[in-house]
Amino acid sequence: MNSEREMELPQVYRHHVFACNTQRPPDHPHGSCGASGAQALWDRMGKAIEAQGLNDIGFTMAGCLGFCNSGPLLVVYPGGIWYRVTTPEDVDEIVKSHLKQGKRVDRLVMVLKRS
Ligand code: FES
Numbered sequence: 001m002n003s004e005r006e007m008e009l010p011q012v013y014r015h016h017v018f019a020c021n022t023q024r025p026p027d028h029p030h031g032s033c034g035a036s037g038a039q040a041l042w043d044r045m046g047k048a049i050e051a052q053g054l055n056d057i058g059f060t061m062a063g064c065l066g067f068c069n070s071g072p073l074l075v076v077y078p079g080g081i082w083y084r085v086t087t088p089e090d091v092d093e094i095v096k097s098h099l100k101q102g103k104r105v106d107r108l109v110m111v112l113k114r115s
Helices: 003-007 038-051 088-101
Strands: 015-020 057-062 073-077 081-084
Touching (some): 015 038
Parallel strands (some): 015 057
Antiparallel strands (some): 073 081
């Protein structure tokens, strides 16, 4: 199979969100998205996706994404866009702009590099 043929594969989701849900103790030196309040934010996002009938959006709880002190973090594919989400308003904006309209929310984008 050549690469052009592979590009024709149908996608399961229009956008697929992976949200870090790792929880470590608050005093853990690595930090964690859970200790930074991720659960309430992801609950809000899941409810918003369902309430707005976004059946072509995948929303998956993920383990640690590797940048624990930068969280709460999620990644949206295609594109591999990393967001730092800290408020309910951030969640609402990502759902409205990125997931519904396909417009990246630049103010929330995290540019991360492996050291
Ligand atoms: S705990 Fe979320 S990136 Fe590590």
